Amino acid sequence: MPSQTWVVVGFLLLVGLAAQSVEPASSELHPVEIRNPPLLGKVDSGLRDASGVAIGIECATCHGPSGSAALASEGDESIHGEIALAHGALACASCHDPTDRTRLRLADGQAIPFAEVMTLCGQCHGPVLRSFEHGAHGGGRGHWDRSRGPFVRNNCVACHDAHQPAYPLVSPAPGPNDRFQPAAQNGAPGRHGAEEASEHE
């Protein structure tokens, strides 16, 4: 009888241990981190610090409560003439809080920090926000399995320029040079040279 009891106790202990070792993996998930661009809510001064990192100017430097600069639709040529608005019919104050330039402002008047820009953009871009919230827009880096590591996501303005949100044209990375797909277009020399490539066309 005592031996049987020990077997049962041992079995229960084993089950308990197994449950313990499984549980942390499922319950302790690494976070989803949102990557903010380095100059979020700042103006690029065009200067770089000693390590090459862009130096940003806080909006409140000029537009602070005591600042006098206006928040007009036209950019101020002196400091951020590069801000050319090409975002529908929006004006600065559509998104920026005119009374506190360190924050953004929702359509209902609620001020939010720059890091919560997704909420702001989602006011108009609802389907995109829905996709983003389900991990189907915006990409990311790190881990698909958050029991092993974090998933680092982009916020809207990490990829899109809020003032000109249309994705720009880019030069593609070089194409393949393999024997079936010689670089034929634009006379780019393939592995067998441009002449043979044009024969394959």
Next chain:
Amino acid sequence: MSDVTRRTAIAGIGATLGVAAFAKVMEPVREFTKDLSLDQFLQRHYRELSPEDIQGVLRRIEEDTLRERGARVQVADDKPIPGVQFGYALNLSVCNGCRKCAEACHEENNHDRATNQSYIRVFEMEQGSLDFEHASATYDHAVPAPGKYYMPVQCQQCDDAPCVSVCPVEATWKEEDGVVVVDYDWCIGCRYCEAACPYHARRFNWTKPEIPAEEINPDQGYLSNRVRPQGVVEKCHFCLHRTRRGKLPACAEACPTGARVFGNLLDPESPIRWVLANKRVFVLKEELGTRPRFFYFFDS
């Protein structure tokens, strides 16, 4: 007397020619074995190797890479994670054809530099068409071009994979997490699989891949991105040396448009499951019945 001399002479010439011809015939074999050690020649099929055998093979590959290429690498043998079935989805509405995915694959997976090889081929096609015959994979102009859309194609990790069933030596098979892999040390280079694949997803190493030692990715896997020998077939393996450790594949991390969604099909909370349930999704060449693990979708 003269008859005998003539007979001897002809016999001598015949023997010489015979030896020379035999040497000539055997020449390719000698050249072939130059890069092939006896251990490698006698190595068994991956799935017949004991855990100790595999460790020995991994160490041998590391030593060979150091000796032949001057690169210090770690070759691992990551196994499928129980309860995980990999799936991949790609958003055609946002892909802009920048080929960053192909570039990342090229670097991650130790592809031959001269051919700029990659497991991903990005096709530029007319909007409103899906015609690979009139598509371009070698476009070289600013993207996205007006009127065009872009479709990256890599191994679709089919559940009913034609490439697997045609292999005469079982050098390629489907793993438990859905990834179709190749044992590069078992492949005989017949290229049946390359011909069988409807997605043109397999690549053949016509030459010995050349990569500068400092550019070799040292984080390698036996069934994935270790530097392949000449004369074998290779293919996308969903970066299993990364994904079986919970990480995203290199192409997913490299995509600047966020078009790529990777994850576990068995996890109902995963982004890929949300895509499959909520987006307009299709698979390539569905009519062939290959049942791909790779899905394409649109935003609207």
